[in-house]
Amino acid sequence: xxxxxxxxxxxxxxxxxxxxxxxxxxxxxxxxxxxxxxxxxxxxxxxxxxxxxxxxxxxxxxxxxxxxxxxxxxxxxxxxxxxxxxxxxxxxxxxxxxxxxxxxxxxxxxxxxxxxxxxxxxxxxxxxxxxxxxxxxxxxxxxxxxxxxxxxxxxxxxxxxxxxxxxxxxxxxxxxxxxxxxxxxxxxxxxxxxxxxxxxxxxxxxxxxxxxxxxxxxxxxxxxxxxxxxxxxxxxxxxxxxxxxxxxxxxxxxxxxxxxxxxxxxxxxxxxxxxxxxxxxxxxxxxxxxxxxxxxxxxxxxxxxxxxxxxxxxxxxxxxxxxxxxxxxxxxxxxxxxxxxxxxxxxxxxxxxxxxxxxxxxxxxxxxxxx
Amino acid sequence: xxxxxxxxxxxxxxxxxxxxxxxxxxxxxxxxxxxxxxxxxxxxxxxxxxxxxxxxxxxxxxxxxxxxxxxxxxxxxxxxxxxxxxxxxxxxxxxxxxxxxxxxxxxxxxxxxxxxxxxxxxxxxxxxxxxxxxxxxxxxxxxxxxxxxxxxxxxxxxxxxxxxxxxxxxxxxxxxxxxxxxxxxxxxxxxxxxxxxxxxxxxxxxxxxxxxxxxxxxxxxxxxxxxxxxxxxxxxxxxxxxxxxxxxxxxxxxxxxxxxxxxxxxxxxxxxxxxxxxxxxxxxxxxxxxxxxxxxxxxxxxxxxxxxxxxxxxxxxxxxxxxxxxxxxxxxxxxxxxxxxxxxxxxxxxxxxxxxxxxxxxxxxxxxxxx
Numbered sequence: 001x002x003x004x005x006x007x008x009x010x011x012x013x014x015x016x017x018x019x020x021x022x023x024x025x026x027x028x029x030x031x032x033x034x035x036x037x038x039x040x041x042x043x044x045x046x047x048x049x050x051x052x053x054x055x056x057x058x059x060x061x062x063x064x065x066x067x068x069x070x071x072x073x074x075x076x077x078x079x080x081x082x083x084x085x086x087x088x089x090x091x092x093x094x095x096x097x098x099x100x101x102x103x104x105x106x107x108x109x110x111x112x113x114x115x116x117x118x119x120x121x122x123x124x125x126x127x128x129x130x131x132x133x134x135x136x137x138x139x140x141x142x143x144x145x146x147x148x149x150x151x152x153x154x155x156x157x158x159x160x161x162x163x164x165x166x167x168x169x170x171x172x173x174x175x176x177x178x179x180x181x182x183x184x185x186x187x188x189x190x191x192x193x194x195x196x197x198x199x200x201x202x203x204x205x206x207x208x209x210x211x212x213x214x215x216x217x218x219x220x221x222x223x224x225x226x227x228x229x230x231x232x233x234x235x236x237x238x239x240x241x242x243x244x245x246x247x248x249x250x251x252x253x254x255x256x257x258x259x260x261x262x263x264x265x266x267x268x269x270x271x272x273x274x275x276x277x278x279x280x281x282x283x284x285x286x287x288x289x290x291x292x293x294x295x296x297x298x299x300x301x302x303x304x305x306x307x308x309x310x311x312x313x314x315x316x317x318x319x320x321x322x323x324x325x326x327x328x329x330x331x332x333x334x335x336x337x338x339x340x341x342x343x344x345x346x347x348x349x350x351x352x353x354x355x356x357x358x359x360x361x362x363x364x365x366x367x368x369x370x371x
Numbered sequence: 372x373x374x375x376x377x378x379x380x381x382x383x384x385x386x387x388x389x390x391x392x393x394x395x396x397x398x399x400x401x402x403x404x405x406x407x408x409x410x411x412x413x414x415x416x417x418x419x420x421x422x423x424x425x426x427x428x429x430x431x432x433x434x435x436x437x438x439x440x441x442x443x444x445x446x447x448x449x450x451x452x453x454x455x456x457x458x459x460x461x462x463x464x465x466x467x468x469x470x471x472x473x474x475x476x477x478x479x480x481x482x483x484x485x486x487x488x489x490x491x492x493x494x495x496x497x498x499x500x501x502x503x504x505x506x507x508x509x510x511x512x513x514x515x516x517x518x519x520x521x522x523x524x525x526x527x528x529x530x531x532x533x534x535x536x537x538x539x540x541x542x543x544x545x546x547x548x549x550x551x552x553x554x555x556x557x558x559x560x561x562x563x564x565x566x567x568x569x570x571x572x573x574x575x576x577x578x579x580x581x582x583x584x585x586x587x588x589x590x591x592x593x594x595x596x597x598x599x600x601x602x603x604x605x606x607x608x609x610x611x612x613x614x615x616x617x618x619x620x621x622x623x624x625x626x627x628x629x630x631x632x633x634x635x636x637x638x639x640x641x642x643x644x645x646x647x648x649x650x651x652x653x654x655x656x657x658x659x660x661x662x663x664x665x666x667x668x669x670x671x672x673x674x675x676x677x678x679x680x681x682x683x684x685x686x687x688x689x690x691x692x693x694x695x696x697x698x699x700x701x702x703x704x705x706x707x708x709x710x711x712x713x714x715x716x717x718x719x720x721x722x723x724x725x726x727x728x729x730x731x732x733x734x735x736x737x738x739x740x741x742x
Contacts, residue, residue, distance in 0.1 A: 069691040085683040312456040320440040324410045
């Protein structure tokens with residue numbers, strides 16, 4: 001089945017939207033949060049855990065899979081879904097973000113990027129827009145991303161413009177390289193923190209034509225108001241009938257603010273990474289489980305949460321597991337945080353459906369102590 | 372409900388027995404393997420995982436729980452079962468084995484053992500037979516163990532005898548200290564590698580009277596024939612109507628050999644620890660998953676295995692997870708190895724029930740390449 005997007009409802013008070021993505025591995029209700037499975041596993045969770053908590057799509061990282069175990073191996077195993085035993089939709093990024101994070105270990109030319117891997121001790125690799133697409137076709141994700149440059153923050157206007165123009169040329173090459181695999185290809189709006197570059201980027205990508213549009217290069221050090229401004233500068237240029245994806249963002253508040261501004265898709269390592277550090281998201285703010293205040297606390301992490309962890313374990317037990325460096329601690333924490341994000345998006349969707357998204361947003365932010 | 376043991380069937384060709392243990396947290400079919408949950412968690416597994424794979428009882432370690440999080444905390448949370456969310460039976464050891472493993476960090480007197488903890492940087496602690504029982508009563512396991520000295524291997528006859536006499540006096544003090552909590556108290560047969568000391572130990576313990584009898588101090592460096600000899604020296608002295616528990620043993624072969632010699636209960640870290648190293652037990656021997664031969668292997672760990680891991684994942688994927696240092700690797704491996712042990716005991720019980728245990732044993736050892 002080819003990829004498609006149905007816009008089900010538009011909120012009247014905000015730019016929030018309710019939609020549905022259709023892929024050959026299943027449907028996805030939007031707005032959606034995609035847990036991050038960097039190395040073909042959402043760290044600590046089994047596919048069964050993800051299904052049980054209602055995840056509909058996960059993200060995996062092309063850069064990591066290209067280096068290990070290699071995209072050919074995954075292709076030979078029938079694609080990422082079969083390889084990792086997750087039979088629902090997957091999105092892969094293009095590898096751009098990770099490659100550009102390598103700083104002095106990479107060199108950019110018009111053709112592509114040469115870089116030294118963080119794994120095999122400096123072996124040189126080359127990724128061009130064409131082979132970023134080819135690698136992602138081998139990985140077999142339902143949604144794949146154009147190869148872009150994610151510029152550092154802060155960046156000068158000159159550098160941002162120059163990089164953006166190259167990213168647009170790369171986007172065109174990605175579009176041209178893409179075979180008829182049934183996979184969706186998303187373009188990525190860049191332009192640093194310059195609203196007019198963001199607008200220009202969005203317009204240029206729309207002219208090329210993609211199955212969806214992502215906003216990249218945000219949550220990289222700028223303030224929240226600047227991030228929101230960049231979303232607001234980009235989204236109005238994007239077509240209503242295509243999904244919009246805010247890459248690598250963010251906190252629960254960021255998700256709600258993103259939805260308010262018309263974003264349909266999110267991914268972020270925050271819930272999984274924080275969980276492994278013992279920091280849990282709740283309806284009333286953060287719980288840092290190693291704190292001594294939880295030593296004898298017989299309550300679940302969040303008494304309002306319905307996740308496996310909160311239904312079965314106390315803060316005192318979780319604190320014990322973290323203090324004793326038990327592997328189970330990482331998983332139980334991840335189960336909670338990912339469930340919290342997924343549940344948040346379920347509530348967001350319900351509130352849009354009921355025409356009370358802004359009311360939900362107000363209550364949510366007040367209770368979290370962030371408004 | 373008080374603890375009891377029903378002997379259901381005795382094999383005619385061997386000393387194998389089929390039985391059932393009754394505890395206030397549920398029944399246990401014997402012969403049984405008890406997965407080890409040292410710090411109030413079977414490493415990497417949730418209680419749900421354990422239930423799904425059919426575990427009926429787990430073991431936890433008094434020494435570790437005494438130090439962290441402390442037995443009073445666990446008592447205040449309603450005992451180990453409630454604290455860790457495992458609502459089936461638990462057995463705790465007495466802490467003796469761990470304390471005596473501390474070597475120069477501990478000092479034995481008639482009264483008990485003074486030791487420096489491995490956790491809190493040398494804080495001094497004291498465990499006597501009386502407070503070993505008290506701690507275990509606080510932990511609330513269904514089966515608790517007498518405090519014994521587990522002597523080093525090899526040990527002289529003089530030392531073994533002297534230690535054994537003290538262990539017998541300690542066993543008597545444990546029995547006297549034990550309150551009417553509904554918990555079963557097991558005595559531990561010691562005596563090093565000296566058959567007559569083993570016999571003497573068993574007889575002395577029977578005179579004191581326990582709810583079950585364990586064999587301690589085995590699988591500590593002696594050869595297999597010596598271990599089997601010690602089992603054979605001890606078991607005939609033990610009463611038929613009480614369960615017999617071979618502590619800390621062992622390989623799949625050891626379990627089958629133990630059952631053949633009349634053992635009802637086993638525990639060992641081998642399946643869990645090996646799993647975390649990427650070494651898996653199968654019906655045809657070991658699989659060391661990091662080996663390059665598995666790089667493109669699309670088969671499950673053991674094609675005959677019905678565990679969650681073997682039903683869902685290939686060797687190639689598991690190898691990738693181990694190479695990428697992913698936490699999920701540890702859990703999927705543990706699921707397999709613990710399932711393998713539990714399934715082995717299910718097959719052992721079925722074969723005893725069908726009067727074909729020896730036939731099963733022969734086939735099992737032949738296929739494993741160990742006979």
